Amino acid sequence: MSKKKMFECASEWLAEKAGSATTFTVAIAGIAVWAATGPLWGFNDTWQLIINTSTTIITFLMVFLIQNTQNRDTDEIHIKLDALLHATKGAHDxxxxxxxxxxxxxxxxxxxxxxxxxxxxxxx
Incomplete structure (x- = not known):
């Protein structure tokens, strides 16, 4: 399997999982655990750095995932619109x-x- 095909399969799978209620629940639980450990760490810089680094990395990766999904959706819409234009009498080619x-x-x-x-x- 080519690298491009592997990326497409992985991004489709990740997009499906990232948009699920389970993933949202896990994210909320992770934030709750992080917040609950604040008093144990004394709300210090390391404690704050954990959430900042984690969310930055996740956001960075999600940008690429969202862009890939958006590109695929846009391509699908273009194809459907082209098919409709082609099938419509009087439409301008x-x-x-x-x-x-x-x-x-x-x-x-x-x-x-x-x-x-x-x-x-x-x-x-």
């Missing part, structure tokens, strides 16, 4: 694969369709 257009082309298309929308609104 130039709207397919907009993700391949540069910013200038997208702005021009946006202006064109905004003008069409204004014309449609003024018609009885």
């Amino acid at each position: 130039n709207l397919l694969a907009l993700e391949d257009r540069n910013a200038k082309e997208l702005k021009a298309l946006r202006r064109k369709y905004a003008e069409l929308g204004r014309k449609t609104q003024t018609q009885p």
Whole structure:
């Protein structure tokens, strides 16, 4: 199995687990245990460093996981929208694969369709 495929499988599995009620409960329990140990450690710098380091590492890794999930979801939506445009009579084929257009082309298309929308609104 390629590294890319392994990453995709792992990220899908992690995304599913990270968004579960069980994971949320475990996180809350971990924070409760950390808070309860405060008096034992005297609320010192090491005690604070444990939670700060843990949450920083988890947040750092979750950024990549969330971005991967978002990219996959965006790709799926693009494919579905392209299929709908392709199947719709009267749809403009130039709207397919907009993700391949540069910013200038997208702005021009946006202006064109905004003008069409204004014309449609003024018609009885």
